Amino acid sequence: MSKKASKSVIKRLPVYLRVLDNLIRRDVEIVSSRVLSEETGFTAEQIRKDLAHFGAFGTRGTGYNTDYLRGKLLRIIGLDRQTKLVVVGAGLLGKALTRYNMLKNPYVEIVGIFDANPAEAGHEIGSLKIRPVGEMPAVIKEQQVKVAMVSVPAEFAQQVVNDLVGIGITAILNFAPTKLKVPEGVHVHNADLTNELQSLIYYVMQDENKQLSKLH
Amino acid sequence: MSKKASKSVIKRLPVYLRVLDNLIRRDVEIVSSRVLSEETGFTAEQIRKDLAHFGAFGTRGTGYNTDYLRGKLLRIIGLDRQTKLVVVGAGLLGKALTRYNMLKNPYVEIVGIFDANPAEAGHEIGSLKIRPVGEMPAVIKEQQVKVAMVSVPAEFAQQVVNDLVGIGITAILNFAPTKLKVPEGVHVHNADLTNELQSLIYYVMQDENKQLSKLH
DNA sequence: CCGACTGTGTTAATATATTAACAAGGTTGC
DNA sequence: GCAACCTTGTTAATATATTAACACAGTCGG
Numbered sequence: 001m002s003k004k005a006s007k008s009v010i011k012r013l014p015v016y017l018r019v020l021d022n023l024i025r026r027d028v029e030i031v032s033s034r035v036l037s038e039e040t041g042f043t044a045e046q047i048r049k050d051l052a053h054f055g056a057f058g059t060r061g062t063g064y065n066t067d068y069l070r071g072k073l074l075r076i077i078g079l080d081r082q083t084k085l086v087v088v089g090a091g092l093l094g095k096a097l098t099r100y101n102m103l104k105n106p107y108v109e110i111v112g113i114f115d116a117n118p119a120e121a122g123h124e125i126g127s128l129k130i131r132p133v134g135e136m137p138a139v140i141k142e143q144q145v146k147v148a149m150v151s152v153p154a155e156f157a158q159q160v161v162n163d164l165v166g167i168g169i170t171a172i173l174n175f176a177p178t179k180l181k182v183p184e185g186v187h188v189h190n191a192d193l194t195n196e197l198q199s200l201i202y203y204v205m206q207d208e209n210k211q212l213s214k215l216h
Numbered sequence: 217m218s219k220k221a222s223k224s225v226i227k228r229l230p231v232y233l234r235v236l237d238n239l240i241r242r243d244v245e246i247v248s249s250r251v252l253s254e255e256t257g258f259t260a261e262q263i264r265k266d267l268a269h270f271g272a273f274g275t276r277g278t279g280y281n282t283d284y285l286r287g288k289l290l291r292i293i294g295l296d297r298q299t300k301l302v303v304v305g306a307g308l309l310g311k312a313l314t315r316y317n318m319l320k321n322p323y324v325e326i327v328g329i330f331d332a333n334p335a336e337a338g339h340e341i342g343s344l345k346i347r348p349v350g351e352m353p354a355v356i357k358e359q360q361v362k363v364a365m366v367s368v369p370a371e372f373a374q375q376v377v378n379d380l381v382g383i384g385i386t387a388i389l390n391f392a393p394t395k396l397k398v399p400e401g402v403h404v405h406n407a408d409l410t411n412e413l414q415s416l417i418y419y420v421m422q423d424e425n426k427q428l429s430k431l432h
Numbered sequence: 433c434c435g436a437c438t439g440t441g442t443t444a445a446t447a448t449a450t451t452a453a454c455a456a457g458g459t460t461g462c
Numbered sequence: 463g464c465a466a467c468c469t470t471g472t473t474a475a476t477a478t479a480t481t482a483a484c485a486c487a488g489t490c491g492g
Binding site for chain 2: 010011013014015017018019039040041076077078079083085091092093095096097099100101104105107108146147149170171172173177179185187189191192193194195196197198199200201202203204205206207208
Binding site: 433434435436437438439440441442443444445446447448449450451452453454455456457458459460461462 | 463466472475476485
């Protein structure tokens with residue numbers, strides 16, 4: 001354990017958490033790194049090493065107690081208390097993100113979804129009303145929200161983010177296909193869906209070229 | 217150049233492409249690795265190295281011709297011909313993905329969006345009608361589609377993917393929060409939006425803990 | 433045409449991440 | 463309570479990725 005965990009490790013923790021949630025739902029009480037490997041796609045060695053960064057959570061000869069490990073992971077990631085967040089941009093993607101997290105992600109609480117288009121305001125997603133962006137600062141300040149998901153068109157993203165940072169947001173999950181400039185200390189994770197698709201296409205094309213060259 | 221490019225490099229190529237598209241739209245003809253660095257967030261050294269994997273595309277003392285480099289990147293990624301793809305699952309996310317790519321991603325052509333729910337069938341996204349999944353095999357086979365985006369609920373994802381692979385799909389962008397089992401040779405990229413959010417929260421909590429410990 | 437400058441492409445050095453190997457701890461059956 | 467068997471946690475070896483350094487090629491002003 002001890003020395004700080006690297007980015008790659010942190011990215012895998014939520015995967016472990018999800019698998020544990022599923023195992024617990026199926027009343028599995030003990031799990032080995034090998035089974036976790038099958039469920040996650042990462043190697044068993046890597047999983048053991050990842051977990052060892054934060055402590056010794058398993059029992060030699062047996063494996064990991066699912067419930068106990070889940071609790072530890074929640075604490076490590078910081079999900080042991082519900083994180084409040086807002087969604088900016090109530091297009092199809094913003095709505096999808098909001099509804100999905102409300103229904104399926106118990107570790108976060110969406111306290112507001114906002115849109116610049118007044119026509120959207122008033123529409124409901126689950127029990128949550130879409131509100132005009134003008135009301136956003138008050139909500140974020142009052143509830144001391146730190147995390148925002150941004151799903152506005154690329155051309156508005158930087159301005160929106162400037163505003164968010166100005167009223168106390170320190171972490172942004174950015175779905176707009178654009179590089180955001182933020183002050184030191186503000187975290188931005190980019191979730192550019194087009195990039196994922198395009199790099200996937202690279203591998204498809206590699207295969208096709210390989211097939212073609214075999215014909216010679 | 218020569219020896220094959222690594223995954224990390226491939227993931228950055230679409231970012232370069234997007235930035236180049238933007239520069240060309242603004243009639244910028246020449247760009248240096250330093251400017252690309254500002255626009256992408258990657259270091260200039262890394263950008264030069266990435267591009268050098270595939271050839272020498274720049275001019276020393278000057279920089280890169282935007283139009284020329286864009287053409288090279290398209291060819292490298294495999295986007296020089298429109299890639300056909302299907303979307304399976306016409307929930308909010310599936311609709312968002314479909315509409316976004318139809319409007320903003322000229323490098324792919326969505327040839328069908330399918331949903332198991334008959335109530336969805338007939339609804340239109342842009343000019344594309346949502347169709348029942350029963351019609352999916354015919355479309356994929358006739359048009360020889362190789363790439364699919366899967367945005368169905370997690371519990372159906374594996375079955376859907378089995379079907380897709382059976383009718384010729386070799387690359388899948390998976391939005392369902394589940395590990396997919398696929399035969400050798402089929403590419404799966406996972407775009408789990410919850411994971412991104414949760415690892416972001418990790419960093420927020422790290423900061424907050426740091427703040428707290430400062431008070432002592 | 434020459435010297436100062438700019439920015440690429442390549443090679444070397446460093447850091448990060450993954451894989452492998454194994455010792456130590458724990459369990460189970462007899 | 464001992465022997466055979468598991469599975470973790472740790473340390474060592476390997477591979478990948480990033481950063482730094484710089485030689486080389488081209489431009490520009492005079």
